[in-house]
Amino acid sequence: xxxxxxxxxxxxxxxxxxxxxxxxxxxxxxxxxxxxxxxxxxxxxxxxxxxxxxxxxxxxxxxxxxxxxxxxxxxxxxxxxxxxxxxxxxxxxxxxxxxxxxxxxxxxxxxxxxxxxxxxxxxxxxxxxxxxxxxxxxxxxxxxxxxxxxxxxxxxxxxxxxxxxxxxxxxxxxxxxxxxxxxxxxxxxxxxxxxxxxxxxxxxxxxxxxxxxxxxxxxxxxxxxxxxxxxxxxxxxxxxxxxxxxxxx
Amino acid sequence: xxxxxxxxxxxxxxxxxxxxxxxxxxxxxxxxxxxxxxxxxxxxxxxxxxxxxxxxxxxxxxxxxxxxxxxxxxxxxxxxxxxxxxxxxxxxxxxxxxxxxxxxxxxxxxxxxxxxxxxxxxxxxxxxxxxxxxxxxxxxxxxxxxxxxxxxxxxxxxxxxxxxxxxxxxxxxxxxxxxxxxxxxxxxxxxxxxxxxxxxxxxxxxxxxxxxxxxxxxxxxxxxxxxxxxxxxxxxxxxxxxxxxxxxx
Numbered sequence: 001x002x003x004x005x006x007x008x009x010x011x012x013x014x015x016x017x018x019x020x021x022x023x024x025x026x027x028x029x030x031x032x033x034x035x036x037x038x039x040x041x042x043x044x045x046x047x048x049x050x051x052x053x054x055x056x057x058x059x060x061x062x063x064x065x066x067x068x069x070x071x072x073x074x075x076x077x078x079x080x081x082x083x084x085x086x087x088x089x090x091x092x093x094x095x096x097x098x099x100x101x102x103x104x105x106x107x108x109x110x111x112x113x114x115x116x117x118x119x120x121x122x123x124x125x126x127x128x129x130x131x132x133x134x135x136x137x138x139x140x141x142x143x144x145x146x147x148x149x150x151x152x153x154x155x156x157x158x159x160x161x162x163x164x165x166x167x168x169x170x171x172x173x174x175x176x177x178x179x180x181x182x183x184x185x186x187x188x189x190x191x192x193x194x195x196x197x198x199x200x201x202x203x204x205x206x207x208x209x210x211x212x213x214x215x216x217x218x219x220x221x222x223x224x225x226x227x228x229x230x231x232x233x234x235x236x237x238x239x240x241x242x243x244x245x246x247x248x249x
Numbered sequence: 250x251x252x253x254x255x256x257x258x259x260x261x262x263x264x265x266x267x268x269x270x271x272x273x274x275x276x277x278x279x280x281x282x283x284x285x286x287x288x289x290x291x292x293x294x295x296x297x298x299x300x301x302x303x304x305x306x307x308x309x310x311x312x313x314x315x316x317x318x319x320x321x322x323x324x325x326x327x328x329x330x331x332x333x334x335x336x337x338x339x340x341x342x343x344x345x346x347x348x349x350x351x352x353x354x355x356x357x358x359x360x361x362x363x364x365x366x367x368x369x370x371x372x373x374x375x376x377x378x379x380x381x382x383x384x385x386x387x388x389x390x391x392x393x394x395x396x397x398x399x400x401x402x403x404x405x406x407x408x409x410x411x412x413x414x415x416x417x418x419x420x421x422x423x424x425x426x427x428x429x430x431x432x433x434x435x436x437x438x439x440x441x442x443x444x445x446x447x448x449x450x451x452x453x454x455x456x457x458x459x460x461x462x463x464x465x466x467x468x469x470x471x472x473x474x475x476x477x478x479x480x481x482x483x484x485x486x487x488x489x490x491x492x493x494x495x496x497x498x
Contacts, residue, residue: 014452016288018278029267039265044291074433075453076440117433184323184366191325203263204324218268
């Protein structure tokens with residue numbers, strides 16, 4: 001499928017240690033699919049500058065978009081901003097607009113906008129800000145890399161803000177055919193359909209419940225008519241083999 | 250921290266499309282941490298042979314262990330086995346022991362061990378089998394790569410089987426200090442501790458509850474005494490700054 005592509009890069013030692021479970025990849029995967037942007041890969045990496053630079057460079061070169069989460073807070077272990085800047089050879093500077101947003105956010109609270117918190121207004125040169133409706137401190141977009149917070153609620157609010165500005169790809173048609181038999185009994189049919197309809201991806205996902213098992217066959221492609229035709233033909237072939245198959249949904 | 254290292258590679262279009270949410274990375278991260286094996290990175294990649302080969306080669310070269318999940322079933326889209334074999338330049342052959350396990354598993358059921366299901370007994374030359382207590386079809390280990398099923402219950406049962414045979418690293422000491430203030434107020438202390446105790450990683454994780462907020466500071470290192478000392482010093486400094494900090498746990 002030729003389409004717009006994206007990669008996700010989750011940055012954080014706490015995910016790799018297991019202390020925190022990532023919730024951003026699955027959520028973003030859904031959003032991207034709905035926008036017709038194909039997620040080609042996701043990586044979870046450590047809070048180490050050289051590592052961040054290497055992966056950001058790699059993913060930025062090979063995808064239309066890169067979305068990162070994590071590492072843009074005010075503490076010493078938040079090194080995503082400077083690493084992404086360095087990956088693109090630009091400097092980091094205190095951003096006036098970002099600083100104003102922080103000032104506005106903390107005004108009237110008992111939280112002091114001290115030098116440490118002001119660090120969250122340091123943005124790579126040439127980047128555009130990403131709004132943060134939750135806690136003000138903005139993310140940013142530099143070239144094709146969108147740098148967002150790690151906290152899921154903040155990351156989601158940031159992505160909701162940038163989604164309308166992203167290019168949209170063709171939203172793939174995805175149909176599921178539920179077969180009431182193990183995948184070993186229909187594998188030859190799946191292969192046949194996959195071979196005949198080159199532009200339809202045919203995925204096979206066995207499932208088990210107490211006393212029951214079956215196979216969810218997922219057909220995905222950019223041409224709706226072709227996917228519908230392939231799914232319909234699959235149903236016919238499965239039934240001809242003597243197994244039940246529900247109509248594609 | 251010099252320690253044993255591992256990478257996780259989740260293989261499956263269904264994760265990238267968002268249809269299925271990955272549960273394997275978080276679970277494996279916990280297990281590896283408990284074994285003293287440092288997870289350096291995790292990747293989620295597509296069911297495409299060239300992509301699998303490239304990532305497996307890359308991760309195998311740079312880690313003591315690589316753990317994969319997904320793509321070892323009987324259908325045409327299960328291409329992990331042949332891809333890993335090709336990454337190491339070996340051929341795939343029908344494995345007698347694996348076939349016997351499948352025969353044993355299906356004996357007395359109404360499931361036929363047809364040619365398609367026998368494909369699950371195809372194993373790279375020179376690989377050792379990984380037991381599958383759930384559904385018999387084995388995973389395998391080739392060089393430093395452990396190839397497991399994608400279904401979480403099966404993957405977990407496979408990993409439980411191989412865990413005792415893995416080399417154990419030093420289990421890091423991890424202490425958490427809960428500070429009853431925003432991270433912007435303690436960031437300078439965290440940085441100071443991090444600078445003084447080079448071998449202790451100091452992570453800062455702000456949290457929010459209605460009407461409350463605070464910062465969980467996580468100190469991690471291979472030398473228990475040093476981590477304890479760093480955590481204790483951190484508590485003192487936070488309290489001296491006028492904020493509450495719970496003793497490290």
